[in-house]
Amino acid sequence: MTTQAPPRPAVVPRPAPVTKKRVKPARALLHVFLALTAVVWLLPLLWAVYTSLRPYKETASRGFLTLPEKITGENYATAWEQAQFPHFFWNSLLITVPAVLLTLLFAAGIAFFVTRFSFRFNLALLMLFTAGNLLPPQAIITPLYQLYLKLPLPGWMSDSGVFYNSAWGVIAIHVAFQCGFCTFVLSNYMRTIPGEITEAAMVDGAPVWRQFFQIILPLCRPAFAALATLESIWIYNDFFWALVLFQSGDKRPITSAIANLSGEYFTNPNLIAAGSLMTAIPTLLVYFLLQKQFVSGLTLGSSKG
Amino acid sequence: MSVPTKVAGSSAKRRRVRRLTKRDKAVLGVLVGVPLVVHVGLVWFPAVASVLLSFTKWDGIGLNTIQWSGFYQYVQAFSNDPSFWPAVTNNVLWLVFLLALPTPFGIFLAYQLDKQIRFSRFYQTAIFLPMVISLAVVGFVWQIFYQPDYGLVNSLFGSNDPNGTYIDWLGNPHLNLWAVLVAAGWRHTAYIMILYLAGLKSFDPALKEAASIDGASERQIFFKVTFPSLRPVNVIILVVTVLEGLRAFDLVYVLGGNTGSKKGLELLSILITNSIVGESGQVGYGSALAVILLIVSLVVIVPYLVQNFRREER
Numbered sequence: 001m002t003t004q005a006p007p008r009p010a011v012v013p014r015p016a017p018v019t020k021k022r023v024k025p026a027r028a029l030l031h032v033f034l035a036l037t038a039v040v041w042l043l044p045l046l047w048a049v050y051t052s053l054r055p056y057k058e059t060a061s062r063g064f065l066t067l068p069e070k071i072t073g074e075n076y077a078t079a080w081e082q083a084q085f086p087h088f089f090w091n092s093l094l095i096t097v098p099a100v101l102l103t104l105l106f107a108a109g110i111a112f113f114v115t116r117f118s119f120r121f122n123l124a125l126l127m128l129f130t131a132g133n134l135l136p137p138q139a140i141i142t143p144l145y146q147l148y149l150k151l152p153l154p155g156w157m158s159d160s161g162v163f164y165n166s167a168w169g170v171i172a173i174h175v176a177f178q179c180g181f182c183t184f185v186l187s188n189y190m191r192t193i194p195g196e197i198t199e200a201a202m203v204d205g206a207p208v209w210r211q212f213f214q215i216i217l218p219l220c221r222p223a224f225a226a227l228a229t230l231e232s233i234w235i236y237n238d239f240f241w242a243l244v245l246f247q248s249g250d251k252r253p254i255t256s257a258i259a260n261l262s263g264e265y266f267t268n269p270n271l272i273a274a275g276s277l278m279t280a281i282p283t284l285l286v287y288f289l290l291q292k293q294f295v296s297g298l299t300l301g302s303s304k305g
Numbered sequence: 306m307s308v309p310t311k312v313a314g315s316s317a318k319r320r321r322v323r324r325l326t327k328r329d330k331a332v333l334g335v336l337v338g339v340p341l342v343v344h345v346g347l348v349w350f351p352a353v354a355s356v357l358l359s360f361t362k363w364d365g366i367g368l369n370t371i372q373w374s375g376f377y378q379y380v381q382a383f384s385n386d387p388s389f390w391p392a393v394t395n396n397v398l399w400l401v402f403l404l405a406l407p408t409p410f411g412i413f414l415a416y417q418l419d420k421q422i423r424f425s426r427f428y429q430t431a432i433f434l435p436m437v438i439s440l441a442v443v444g445f446v447w448q449i450f451y452q453p454d455y456g457l458v459n460s461l462f463g464s465n466d467p468n469g470t471y472i473d474w475l476g477n478p479h480l481n482l483w484a485v486l487v488a489a490g491w492r493h494t495a496y497i498m499i500l501y502l503a504g505l506k507s508f509d510p511a512l513k514e515a516a517s518i519d520g521a522s523e524r525q526i527f528f529k530v531t532f533p534s535l536r537p538v539n540v541i542i543l544v545v546t547v548l549e550g551l552r553a554f555d556l557v558y559v560l561g562g563n564t565g566s567k568k569g570l571e572l573l574s575i576l577i578t579n580s581i582v583g584e585s586g587q588v589g590y591g592s593a594l595a596v597i598l599l600i601v602s603l604v605v606i607v608p609y610l611v612q613n614f615r616r617e618e619r
Contacts, residue, residue, distance in 0.1 A: 135603075139602060177347075
């Protein structure tokens with residue numbers, strides 16, 4: 001009997017306060033539950049932040065679960081210098097930016113073809129790309145590793161002369177893998193652009209490359225924004241490819257370099273905390289600034305139809 | 306509406322195709338060809354090569370040293386490698402755990418957060434944070450959390466006394482998988498929550514309202530109305546969860562001490578990675594393990610895509 005009487009204030013204005021009161025305890029309980037969950041979810045992160053802000057000397061002598069005597073950014077400064085953070089951040093940038101741009105360009109090309117020129121095999125093409133994206137990276141790494149050791153790259157692109165141990169090699173595998181997801185999302189997006197637009201351009205004699213670069217690509221800007229945000233975070237966060245496909249640690253991007261650094265330079269937990277949190281800062285910044293883009297990018301592929 | 310437009314559409318299509326100049330065709334060829342070569346060459350070619358190489362012995366040096374070995378590598382895995390069955394068991398446990406706890410909890414959270422409550426945005430942001438940071442950083446965060454001497458868990462429970470109760474969460478081979486699973490679940494819940502929230506946004510609230518007018522309880526509304534009508538999202542969540550279970554690597558690698566082999570934390574993905582950076586002659590063995598991953602993932606991926614694209618065609 002309590003479950004009836006859904007709030008319908010427009011029709012019956014008077015009982016509304018009654019239902020409101022009745023709902024209140026449940027709502028309060030819900031808030032308590034959600035707030036607790038949020039705190040529990042933040043706890044490991046907050047613990048790492050707390051650890052990173054205290055000097056090692058203090059925690060070593062007084063234990064970690066104590067009130068702080070001193071809060072300091074010292075660990076961050078030490079980690080930044082000792083582990084050459086600028087160098088590794090630069091590595092990350094050099095991999096992430098070209099990889100994201102190429103992924104979007106390639107995916108847009110396929111999506112353009114599949115949605116505008118419906119040849120017989122477009123469904124197969126779309127499935128091939130999407131399926132490839134879903135494969136576990138470890139299922140292909142053994143032959144890929146051998147391929148990378150043998151596939152030549154010009155000397156100015158890789159001092160090893162092959163794809164292995166070269167930033168271009170890692171960029172290439174990111175592009176190959178991420179293309180699948182982006183093609184899927186972009187083809188769904190391009191399908192919503194009326195065909196008349198390109199047909200009109202075609203009648204006016206616009207060649208295909210102009211239709212692609214000057215008509216379709218600008219119209220896809222919202223999808224690009226969402227995908228660029230998401231892919232930047234994903235590629236920056238990659239650990240596996242960079243771990244396996246780079247031989248030398250100093251070429252690795254920060255996310256996978258941190259694994260080595262923690263053993264070499266970060267001799268205490270306070271430094272590890274500071275170092276790993278610094279690694280997360282760029283992604284957190286992107287997330288907080290572009291939260292909407294990020295979430296919509298993540299769910300673009302799933303919320304359709 | 307359908308018949309005439311369809312005819313017009315197909316004739317327009319034919320006209321369009323015919324109108325392409327040579328240059329247009331070249332442009333299209335590049336637009337499709339380059340991504341196709343990169344994708345097929347770096348993803349599908351190795352996938353197929355995995356299957357072929359799994360039936361060989363090869364030291365990885367010269368192509369002429371590849372030797373056909375039949376099912377040798379598989380026999381090796383099934384009966385000689387002491388890490389193989391623990392890895393399979395752990396992969397299965399990983400999957401079962403994700404399906405049993407974090408997935409339903411993520412759905413539950415999404416359902417609660419969809420109720421138009423205040424601070425919903427704050428809760429979402431907080432719970433979603435684990436998905437934003439990399440798995441490697443997640444690993445370090447939990448390493449600090451679990452550290453036996455100074456970590457929060459042991460400090461709180463007083464289980465960091467070397468002469469008394471001392472729990473080494475990540476070192477003890479009976480405990481470490483569960484410790485890692487908690488961290489994995491922490492992240493997976495966030496992922497499922499955000500995916501399901503997006504699904505719920507597309508759900509027509511009138512259906513829910515109608516059910517509640519008919520006297521259905523909240524539980525009934527969820528299980529009999531909301532959940533069944535979100536079938537597409539449910540399928541996606543199932544696929545995502547299975548694939549996460551197969552892909553699990555980063556977290557185990559970091560929490561296992563950055564070496565990739567710790568007792569209690571064996572996973573197929575870890576064994577494969579060890580076999581490539583390890584000594585020579587392991588190419589065939591690594592490939593055989595990869596084929597197992599490949600088959601299980603394709604069993605999930607292919608029906609999902611076929612169903613998905615068939616619906617799209619209609």
